[in-house]
Amino acid sequence: MASTRMRMGARQQKRRFLFLLFIICLAAAVYFSSSLFVVREIEVEGLQTLDSAQVVRQSGLELGGSIFRVDQEKVRQNMARMGLVEFQGLETRLPDTVVLRVSERTPAVLISYLGVVLLIGEDGCMMKQMDNMGDYDLPVLSGLKISQYQVGRKVASSVEGQVDAALSVLEEMRAQSLMDQVSELNVQDLDNIYLVTRTGLHVKLGDATMLHDKLVWMRGVVAQLQSEGITTGVLDVSSGKSGVYSPF
Numbered sequence: 001m002a003s004t005r006m007r008m009g010a011r012q013q014k015r016r017f018l019f020l021l022f023i024i025c026l027a028a029a030v031y032f033s034s035s036l037f038v039v040r041e042i043e044v045e046g047l048q049t050l051d052s053a054q055v056v057r058q059s060g061l062e063l064g065g066s067i068f069r070v071d072q073e074k075v076r077q078n079m080a081r082m083g084l085v086e087f088q089g090l091e092t093r094l095p096d097t098v099v100l101r102v103s104e105r106t107p108a109v110l111i112s113y114l115g116v117v118l119l120i121g122e123d124g125c126m127m128k129q130m131d132n133m134g135d136y137d138l139p140v141l142s143g144l145k146i147s148q149y150q151v152g153r154k155v156a157s158s159v160e161g162q163v164d165a166a167l168s169v170l171e172e173m174r175a176q177s178l179m180d181q182v183s184e185l186n187v188q189d190l191d192n193i194y195l196v197t198r199t200g201l202h203v204k205l206g207d208a209t210m211l212h213d214k215l216v217w218m219r220g221v222v223a224q225l226q227s228e229g230i231t232t233g234v235l236d237v238s239s240g241k242s243g244v245y246s247p248f
Contacts, residue, residue: 143188
């Protein structure tokens, strides 16, 4: 009987110990989750010109919440509506820091559409909508049959291939340092794409193939024409193998 009572007492003590241990662990978990692992700092990496506070507000991240409840997918969705930057990732550094990684979009072209001006980045995404062209010294993209535009999204056209063709021309223009020489890029007819220089010279590109060769010819002939004091007229480089100039 004494042995049985001793065994029962030992089991009761073990249960009380395990229950006490559970309470201690629970209390510790509550303490650490509510006190230690709280977001106290939000860092933004990748900014060059923008205000980090603006980016943090757009992300939806807030100080004071549990670091374990930071929702990266929700942050991604929030950032998708901010055209000036592109979301690159998010990192939580225990115990209390969240690092938001972004990259600033680079303005590439302006589109005048239904009384507003759309600022478009190098990736074709709309960065913002403006009332006028402001201080942006960029080429104007014309002839695009816009079917949809939204901040943070790639502008869409009802004509298949228009947007990609425009982006391809702009990319090659950047590669050959021609952006500051061009005032307009017209893609209304994908077989007859053309540029207008800031001096008023019309440059026929034809379709969006052989763009490297075509713009090489453009650079060379434009330089020659300017050396002769010629700044207007029509330059046809659509063959990619020559440049044919005609005065207006």
